Amino acid sequence: MSEGTKPETSQLTNKELKELKKKEKAAKRAAKKESIGIKPDAPQRRGGDRPKTASNIKKQINQSKTQSETLKIPPLFGHLETREQRISSTPPQLANIVHPSILTLCLKYSTFKIVGSTHRCQAMLEAFKDVIESYKTPEGTSLSRHLTGHLSHQIEYLKSARPLSTSMGNTIRWLKQEISLISIDETDEQAQLILTEKIDVYIKEKIEYANIAITDSTIQHIVDGSTVLTFGHSQVLLHIFKHVATELNRKFKLVIVDSRPLFEGKKLATELSGYPNISCQYIFINSLSSILQEPVDVVLLGAHAMLSNGRLYSRVGTALIAMSAHKRDIPVLVCCQSIKFSDKVQLDSVTMNELSEGQDLLTMGSKPTKRNGFALEQFLKEKRTQKEEESKGKKNSNNNNNSNSNGVSLTKPEDPLANYREIDNVTILNIMYDLTPPEYIQKVITEVGSLPPSSVPVILREYKGNSSNS
CATH class of the missing domain: 1.20.120.420 (translation initiation factor eif-2b, domain 1)
Known part of the structure; x- marks a missing residue:
């Protein structure tokens, strides 16, 4: 009975054995995917039999447009x-x-x-x-x-x-x-x-x-009547400024330097504007040289990361502020938690960085451009081109209505960079971070104490040792 119900593998040909092994491997892969939670894919067709469905065509269009966007960089x-x-x-x-x-x-x-x-x-x-x-x-x-x-x-x-x-x-x-x-x-x-x-x-x-430990180490640098300069927004710096103004009751002037496109300094100015002991002054980074002609006692900066070669990796514009302050003998202090310390070595801000939307640099408001999904953005672009083609004939007929007797156009001038993606020789680059050399930084204040930028590897060794022992 067992011989009649169970087929013998010796009776199968080599071709049938190969197909049987393929099916077993496919079943194992599907079972593994189901255990992870991913639905098993549908059986793939051969290259020549693949139908050109709408989803495949859309995917090819999106990939080609992504490649064309990459060429603009x-x-x-x-x-x-x-x-x-x-x-x-x-x-x-x-x-x-x-x-x-x-x-x-x-x-x-x-x-x-x-x-x-x-x-x-x-x-x-x-x-x-x-x-x-x-x-x-x-x-x-x-x-x-x-x-x-x-x-x-x-x-x-x-x-x-x-x-x-x-x-x-x-x-x-x-x-x-x-x-x-x-x-x-x-x-x-x-x-x-x-x-x-x-x-x-x-x-x-x-x-x-x-944040509490860093605050205790930083408050000695902010005294009554001092002028502090900072850049953007930092959670630990916000905690320091609030503590000095409320707990220590010290009055000081805070110069907040900001830049486009995120305008993070506006958030810091809004949160500190209600404190009577803090006199806030808000400027853009293009006015930095003018504000540094006035007396500034200390520059306090936040950090995105501290690299093992002592360089500060932070929001773009930080290096300019640190260099300008160092040139005028103003101490530059960086407040940074130990979880931001990295064992990476970086000599420039080109090797590793974050590339954001170039459109954000063109917005004149205080907030970045609202981002649609990539597929929705392509759909809206196609609709825009259709509208432009339909309105071409109407524009010719309405030219007389949009001009006065002197021939001066009364219509609002268009932004020349509105469609910058379609202009071949125009590229807008929005880099998020820059790198500050250690010679422009006096010291780094962490929860384990204050140290020079060259001592970052020491903190990294202790941090890794404590994490492995725990």
Whole structure:
């Protein structure tokens, strides 16, 4: 009976054996994808049999337009990813397994509702708490093994909005290490409770308590009647200025230097304008040389990252302010938490940087341009071209109505750079960060004390040692 019901492999030909092995491998791959949470793909057709559906045509159009946008970037910055490239490189299967909190956070990142390295890191940890609390371990695996891969999919989707900051990268490595230390015997509820508590402790120690420690080390540089200059917005600097004005009751003048396109300094000026002890002065960075002719006691700067060769990686414009202050013998102090320290070495701001939308530099308002999805943007562009073609005939007939008796046009002049993407010899480059050499920085103030920029590797060794021992 067993011989009649079970086919013998020896009776199969070589061709049939190969097909049988292929089917077994495909079944294993599909089972593995289902365990992760990705739906198995439909069986692929051969290249010649693939139908030219509307979705395939749209994908080809989007890819060709992404390549044409890449050609507009100067070759020196051609290795930096644009927003369109990040979106197009994101696997479409991720949308099925991304948590709603990650989707919301991704939208806030891309629209710059959440800006700043520390603020982005804290918001990411809060979203990860929601992911962990709603997580259920699939059968046949353990939480310490499967949750790491599940979080990796959420992180990949976050990268499509904006590249990860240094503090976010350090925090992700810490969280994955903590997940790997969870015992197999722990239930899902116990493991979720342990991880969420560790995230809360991490936020308090590395962000909140770090801000308090940095404040205690910085307040000695702000005395009654002093003039402080800062650039943009920093969470730790905001905490310092509030503490000096309220707890120490010191009166000082604060010069806030700002730049386009994010106008982060406006947020700092708005939050500090209600404090009577702080006299705020708001200027743009093009007026920096004029304001530095007046007496300035100290320059306080925030940081996106401190590199191991002592260079400061921060919002573009920071290097100009530090260099101008150093030239006039004004001390430049950088306030930076240890989670922003990086073991990378960088000599210029070209090798690694973030390339944002060039359209943001053309907006005259106080907020960046609202960003549509890439597919929606292409759809709107096609509709615009159709309207322009339809209105060509109407413009000729209305020329007499738009001119007065002297022949002067009464219509509003168009922005010559409105369609800069279609102009071949015009390129608008929006770089987010620059690099400040260590000789322009007097000292770096962290939660472990004040130190010169050359001592950054020492903090990195201690930070890694403490994280590995814990």
